[in-house]
Amino acid sequence: MCGPVRVKGRLDLTELQQESLPPGLHCYELDATKSQIKNLPADLRIDGRLVLDNCQSLASLPEGLTAGSISLRDCPSLRALPEGLSTWFLDMTACSHFEMWPTRGTIHHGALILRNCIGIRSLPTWIGRLAQLNVAGCTQLGEIPDGIAVSSWVDVGGSGITGLPPSLQGAPLRWRGVRVDERIAFHPEELTAKEALAEKNAELRRVIIERMGYLRFAAEAGAKVIDEDQDRGGARQLLRIELREDEPLVGLSCHCPSTGRQYFLRVPPKMKTCHQAAAWMAGYDDPSLYRPQIET
Amino acid sequence: MNRKLVYMDAKSSKFWNIDLTGSSFTVTYGRTGSDGQSSTKSFPTDEVAKKEADKLVKEKLGKGYVDAEAAVSDGAGSAGETNVLIPLIAFSSINRREDIGENAGTFIGKRVVDYDMEKPVRADVVYRFRTDWENDELIPNLEHFLANDAALSTMALVIGAWHGDDSERTPEELIQSLTSKKDRLPNLAAIYVGDITSEENEISWIHQCDLSPLLAAFPKLQLLRSRGGMGLELKSPEHENLRALAIETGGLDVGVIRSICTSNFPNLEYLELWLGTDEYGANHNVADLQPILSGKLFPKLKYLGLRNSHLADEIAGVVVNSPMIGRIETLDFSLGMLTDEGARALLKLPASPTLKKLNLHFNYISADLIKQLKALPLTVDASKPSDMEEDDEWRFVAVGE
Numbered sequence: 001m002c003g004p005v006r007v008k009g010r011l012d013l014t015e016l017q018q019e020s021l022p023p024g025l026h027c028y029e030l031d032a033t034k035s036q037i038k039n040l041p042a043d044l045r046i047d048g049r050l051v052l053d054n055c056q057s058l059a060s061l062p063e064g065l066t067a068g069s070i071s072l073r074d075c076p077s078l079r080a081l082p083e084g085l086s087t088w089f090l091d092m093t094a095c096s097h098f099e100m101w102p103t104r105g106t107i108h109h110g111a112l113i114l115r116n117c118i119g120i121r122s123l124p125t126w127i128g129r130l131a132q133l134n135v136a137g138c139t140q141l142g143e144i145p146d147g148i149a150v151s152s153w154v155d156v157g158g159s160g161i162t163g164l165p166p167s168l169q170g171a172p173l174r175w176r177g178v179r180v181d182e183r184i185a186f187h188p189e190e191l192t193a194k195e196a197l198a199e200k201n202a203e204l205r206r207v208i209i210e211r212m213g214y215l216r217f218a219a220e221a222g223a224k225v226i227d228e229d230q231d232r233g234g235a236r237q238l239l240r241i242e243l244r245e246d247e248p249l250v251g252l253s254c255h256c257p258s259t260g261r262q263y264f265l266r267v268p269p270k271m272k273t274c275h276q277a278a279a280w281m282a283g284y285d286d287p288s289l290y291r292p293q294i295e296t
Numbered sequence: 297m298n299r300k301l302v303y304m305d306a307k308s309s310k311f312w313n314i315d316l317t318g319s320s321f322t323v324t325y326g327r328t329g330s331d332g333q334s335s336t337k338s339f340p341t342d343e344v345a346k347k348e349a350d351k352l353v354k355e356k357l358g359k360g361y362v363d364a365e366a367a368v369s370d371g372a373g374s375a376g377e378t379n380v381l382i383p384l385i386a387f388s389s390i391n392r393r394e395d396i397g398e399n400a401g402t403f404i405g406k407r408v409v410d411y412d413m414e415k416p417v418r419a420d421v422v423y424r425f426r427t428d429w430e431n432d433e434l435i436p437n438l439e440h441f442l443a444n445d446a447a448l449s450t451m452a453l454v455i456g457a458w459h460g461d462d463s464e465r466t467p468e469e470l471i472q473s474l475t476s477k478k479d480r481l482p483n484l485a486a487i488y489v490g491d492i493t494s495e496e497n498e499i500s501w502i503h504q505c506d507l508s509p510l511l512a513a514f515p516k517l518q519l520l521r522s523r524g525g526m527g528l529e530l531k532s533p534e535h536e537n538l539r540a541l542a543i544e545t546g547g548l549d550v551g552v553i554r555s556i557c558t559s560n561f562p563n564l565e566y567l568e569l570w571l572g573t574d575e576y577g578a579n580h581n582v583a584d585l586q587p588i589l590s591g592k593l594f595p596k597l598k599y600l601g602l603r604n605s606h607l608a609d610e611i612a613g614v615v616v617n618s619p620m621i622g623r624i625e626t627l628d629f630s631l632g633m634l635t636d637e638g639a640r641a642l643l644k645l646p647a648s649p650t651l652k653k654l655n656l657h658f659n660y661i662s663a664d665l666i667k668q669l670k671a672l673p674l675t676v677d678a679s680k681p682s683d684m685e686e687d688d689e690w691r692f693v694a695v696g697e
Contacts, residue, residue, distance in 0.1 A: 008558055028558045048557055048587050068590065069583035088590075088614070089583040109617040110583065111610075131582075131613030131641070151641040152613030172637060179637075 013037075019057065040065070061085070069110065079119075081105070092117055114138055115155075123148065135159045136176045144168060156185055157207075175211075178203045184211055193220030202246045214251055214264030217241075226250070227273045232257040232295045236274040239264070252277040257295055297321075297346070299353055301361040302328065305388045307395045309405040311364065312356055319345045323352070328405060329420075357675045360391050360655075380451070382485060382518050384598060387540040387566045389521065393631060393658045393681045393694045400424070400491045404452050404519065408491075411437050417446040424491060425470075426456025434458055435473050442480040452486040452519075457496040459503070466505040466527060475513035484514045490523030490544070497524075498697045500546035500576040504528035511535040519566075525577050528552055533559030540566035546604075546696045547577030550584055557587040564594040568601035570631070576696050582610045591619040601628035601655075604693045608632035608659075613641040621648045630657040630677075631694035639665040645672065653677075658684070658694045 004024035011027040016035035026045040033053045039060045046067040052058055053073040061082045069089035072078060078092075080100035088110035092098055099119040108128040114120060116137035123141070129149045135141055136157035144154070146165035154168060157176030163186050164171060173185045183190055184204075188211035196217060199205040209217045223239035230236065233255030241249045251266040252274060267277040279290030297316040303309070309328040314321055319342045326332025339345040367383040386405040390396055400408045403422045411423040423441060427434045434455075441447055453474075459465045467489055474481070487510060492502055502524025508531050510520060518539040522528065525545030533555045541564060543552065548571045556567075567588070572578040585602070587593050600620065602611050608629050615627065629638065639661045642654065656669070656678045666678045 009554055029554065048554075049583065068586035071583075088586050091583075109589075110586065110614050129617050131617060132610065150613075151616050151644050152610065152637060172640060 095119075114141075117141075134174075135161065136174075153179075162186055175207045178207045180204065180207055184208055188212055193217050197221060197243070200245075202243075205243065205246070209249070214249075214266065215253065215262060218249075218251070218253065218264060229274045231274075231278070233260070236278075238267075238271060238274045238277055240269070250277075252281070254278075297349060300364040301353070301356050302364045302367050302385065303356075303359070303361045304328075304383075304386045304402065304405045305360065305391045305395070306400040306402065307390070307392075307398065309386075309402045309407075312361060314349055314352060316345060316349045318342055321345055321349050354675075358677055360388070360677065380485070382539070384565060387519055387542065387568075387599070389542055389544065389568065391630070391655075391657065396695055397493055397495070399456065399493055400454055400488065403454050403488055403491075404486045406452065408454050410456075411441055413437060413440050417441070417444050419446065419449070422452040422454055423450075424454040424456050426491070427458055427460040428496075432460040434460075435470055438470065438473060439477075442477050447480045449483055450481060451483055452488075453481075453484065454488045454491045456491045459497060463497065463501065464503050466503045468505045471505065471507070471509055475509050478513040481514065483516060485516050486519035486521075487514075487517065488521040488523075490521075492523055494697065498546075499524060499544065499695055500526065500572075500697055502526060506531045508532040508534075511538065525549060525552075525572065530555040530559070533561070535561055537563055539563055540568075542566070542568035542601075544568075544570040544604075544695075545572050545577070546570075546693075547572035547574065548580060549577060550580040553580050553584050553588075557584075557593065559593075561594065563596055565596050566599040567594065567597060568599070568603065568628070570603050570695065571605035571607065573606040573693050573696055578606065582607055582614055585611065585614075589614060589618040589620050591623055595623075597624055598650075599626040599628065600624050601626075601630075603628055603631045604695050605629070605632040606693055608634040609638035609641070612638035616641050616645050621646060621651060623650055625650050626653040626655065627651065628655040629659075630655045632658070633691050633693055634659040634661060635691070636660075636662050636665050639669055643668055643672070645674075647673075660684075660691055 007027035010029040010031060013032040014034055016032055019036050019038045021041055023041045023043050025041060028047045029049040030046055031051040033051055035055055036057055037055050038057045040062050042062045044062060048068045050067040051071045053071055055075050057077055058075045059077050063082045064084040065082050066086040070087045071091045072095060073091055073093040075095050076097055078095050079097050081102055083102040083104060085102055085105040087107055090107055091113040093113055093115040095117050097119050098117050101124040104126060111132040112130055113134045115134050118139050120138055121140045123145055125145045125147055127148050132152045133150050134155040136155045136159060138159040140160060142160045144161060144165050146167050149167050150171050153172040153174050155174035173180050175185060184207060191208055191212045196205055196208040199208060218239050221241045223241045225237050226240050227238040236254045239251055239253055243249055248269045250269045250271055251264045253264050255262050265281060267280055271277045271280060276287040279287040282290055284290040299314050301312045311328055312325040314323050320336055320338040322334055322336040324332050324334040339348060362385050367385045382404050402408060406422045408424050409421040411425055425434050425438045458467045458470055489507060490502060504524045504527045506529040507522055516537060521542040523544040525547050530552060538561045548569060605611060612629060634656055651674060653675045658681060659678060661678060669678055670676050
């Protein structure tokens with residue numbers, strides 16, 4: 001075995017095949033993106049940045065892990081963060097099985113990105129002031145604990161969050177990257193098709209329509225029926241709504257044959273019939289080839 | 297009341313004095329070194345005169361003037377006769393967006409003049425060495441100057457366009473030429489490698505190289521300034537006496553940021569980075585700046601400029617939370633894509649015993665938020681070039697391409 005290794009700059013271990021690293025490692029930046037690493041040595045020292053994106057086998061991190069910034073995007077085997085974790089920036093985008101926070105740690109000053117962390121149900125109370133907090137797509141996360149503050153914004157797009165704690169009152173909001181107000185984020189029932197259609201910004205209009213629900217929007221906006229037919233779920237309609245400075249919104253309104261629920265499924269604007277739209281959704285460019293034996 | 301102010305940037309070096317007695321005041325202003333011109337104004341009462349004088353002083357401070365006395369004492373230190381400390385304000389480069397199209401008029405407060413072999417060498421100016429399409433005499437000119445004993449006392453050099461008719465040429469040869477004759481420049485305290493306007497070569501087309509041999513060769517260097525991000529490196533980022541580092545790019549490579557974050561510049565007081573946009577090579581994110589913002593890296597830092605950045609909003613959000621705020625005097629987000637989002641973050645700046653100035657020149661902030669920013673207990677420059685439209689949805693940094 002070798003003795004302590006000191007790397008002044010970046011240690012590039014991307015796509016490394018080994019499952020672990022030797023002890024005594026000290027570097028400014030460690031990048032082990034797409035590696036087979038399962039865990040890190042307990043005495044690892046990072047002065048700046050730790051990047052472990054896309055590490056399919058990464059299962060645990062050492063206690064007291066400290067770095068200026070830590071990136072753990074797309075690490076599906078990671079279920080927990082270690083006790084005493086300390087950093088300014090933590091990016092855990094798409095860590096789908098992450099669910100366990102340590103009882104103590106420090107994540108402050110920078111950004112906490114938990115985009116599409118579908119396993120988390122809570123945030124720890126020890127998080128202080130951040131610049132940015134992104135919990136978009138955290139479907140099981142119902143609330144943000146009081147005490148967390150941000151200087152830039154909170155992204156709550158598609159999460160289970162229905163309101164902000166007192167410490168975040170008035171904080172700028174985002175919905176998957178789009179700047180929104182509190183009504184769009186938390187009171188979609190108050191939104192109207194009229195204001196959606198009047199919105200100049202196409203991105204924001206898309207979010208308003210998504211928040212209203214396509215079905216309600218189509219009904220309120222007086223959608224034009226392009227085509228109608230029947231399938232196993234009942235009556236089907238292909239609807240079209242003109243949007244200014246954007247392609248028209250065309251979608252298939254149909255009922256699920258099993259549950260009876262009504263859905264509005266957006267399709268490309270060139271679709272002309274319900275059957276063509278259903279075929280496109282099933283992956284058929286030529287609708288004549290789409291002859292389903294059974295639809296459930 | 298008597299107040300003496302000075303201003304220095306890459307364009308000019310000037311002074312502005314006001315002398316208030318009773319109900320009138322006299323203002324004297326002009327280029328540094330000249331007597332300037334004076335005008336006297338009288339007012340009905342002492343109070344009105346005082347109020348008007350205060351207003352003028354505030355206006356000048358907002359434009360980047362600083363107290364002359366403070367500027368000089370900044371530069372005094374423990375300086376020996378041959379080791380003059382450059383005042384902090386003299387590290388400033390371009391302050392206004394509209395000055396980008398011009399070559400440096402001044403450098404460390406002195407007038408910049410193109411070197412001419414035919415003319416006698418002067419001690420009161422800074423010489424610039426450069427090539428153009430017809431003339432490829434940069435290195436011969438430089439060697440001619442270095443052969444003159446005037447070089448022995450010279451404090452500053454400006455290197456202009458070096459590419460001649462080969463747009464891919466790096467300054468490597470000229471850096472070798474300088475470092476191999478380092479004994480001829482024992483007092484070199486400031487160097488600008490890349491005084492190049494967009495007309496000569498666009499900022500993102502300038503081919504740079506490793507500039508750290510200059511650090512190793514010139515132990516008295518206080519200011520290293522460069523323009524151009526392509527090929528730029530600082531392989532050995534170490535210098536005991538360096539006080540100012542300024543890197544102007546249209547897109548800064550993360551490798552240069554990493555070099556700065558692992559550097560050993562214990563006396564750095566001034567750090568100016570033009571971060572640029574991803575369209576022109578910027579491949580960093582805010583997290584890459586963390587060691588700089590942690591405040592541990594440069595304990596003596598007084599000025600932090602994170603300019604010309606497409607990430608200005610995000611960076612502002614982190615900077616207001618950082619311990620750095622309690623140490624620096626000037627925070628500069630000018631020339632970047634700062635919008636209302638970044639402005640709202642800056643409104644949360646905690647009270648700081650040191651912070652005096654916020655430079656936000658060239659920004660996309662709305663009038664309402666500019667008003668709120670100006671109410672902060674700081675000197676705030678939130679000016680915009682006259683051609684910037686209020687409702688323009690198209691946003692870009694000031695210096696790209």
